[in-house]
Amino acid sequence: xxxxxxxxxxxITCNAPAQGNRLRRKLYCSPAAWKIGASLAPFAALAxxxxxxxxxxxxxxxxxVVILIVANMVVRKSLKLEVGICPRHRDVRFTLIAxxxxxxxxxxxxxxxxxxxxxxxxxxxxxxxxxxxLVVVQSFVGAQAVSLKxxxxxxxxxxxxxxxxxxxxxxxx
Ligand SMILES: [Zn+2]
Numbered sequence: 001x002x003x004x005x006x007x008x009x010x011x012i013t014c015n016a017p018a019q020g021n022r023l024r025r026k027l028y029c030s031p032a033a034w035k036i037g038a039s040l041a042p043f044a045a046l047a048x049x050x051x052x053x054x055x056x057x058x059x060x061x062x063x064x065v066v067i068l069i070v071a072n073m074v075v076r077k078s079l080k081l082e083v084g085i086c087p088r089h090r091d092v093r094f095t096l097i098a099x100x101x102x103x104x105x106x107x108x109x110x111x112x113x114x115x116x117x118x119x120x121x122x123x124x125x126x127x128x129x130x131x132x133x134l135v136v137v138q139s140f141v142g143a144q145a146v147s148l149k150x151x152x153x154x155x156x157x158x159x160x161x162x163x164x165x166x167x168x169x170x171x172x173x
Contacts (some may be wrong), residue, residue: 001169003079003156008169011086013142015164018084023093025083027148027158038068049128077151085143093142096134103131 001007009018042064049057085093110124138144145160 001156001158003154007081007083009084010165010168011089011144011162012083012165013162015085015162015168016086016088018044018086020086021085021090022082023090023143024083025081025143025146026078027081027146028076028078029148029150030072034072034075038072039067077148079148079156081153081156083143083146089142093144096138096142096144100131100134100138101111103127103134107131 009020009022010016011018020160042061044134045057045064046061049055049060104127106127110120110127112121113120140160144165146158147160149157149159
């Protein structure tokens with residue numbers, strides 16, 4: 001899409017009329033090579049530290065993670081975007097977010113009741129598992145799945161938009 005352009009007033013997932021429902025999203029992207037390198041570097045340092053018996057390298061794991069997270073904020077490119085969303089998918093989004101928060105509360109409840117025996121552990125594991133499932137689901141469906149593939153000074157490339165929405169865009173036909 002044109003970077004300065006706006007998306008049509010249609011649901012980004014199913015292309016139904018969005019009826020003016022807009023969702024403000026800030027999307028980020030960083031180069032693929034950087035993403036892979038940055039996520040492997042701390043583990044490489046940890047492995048090298050253990051292998052070479054250099055404890056300084058092994059202890060650098062967490063500081064390195066923090067440095068890379070900060071560096072990522074500098075490296076990544078961002079785009080502010082308003083996407084249309086239909087009432088149905090807005091409800092789906094709210095439900096998924098509400099469920100995620102319920103799971104997070106469940107995780108903490110599990111941690112606090114952990115000393116109480118098996119029940120705490122079951123609550124903790126169940127909530128964690130449900131949370132992971134919800135995060136995966138959200139990265140594939142709905143407005144949460146929209147991501148930024150690349151940005152140039154003039155254009156932006158989006159990924160994760162719905163099939164119906166994509167095929168109705170004039171610039172792709
Ligand atoms: Zn929709």
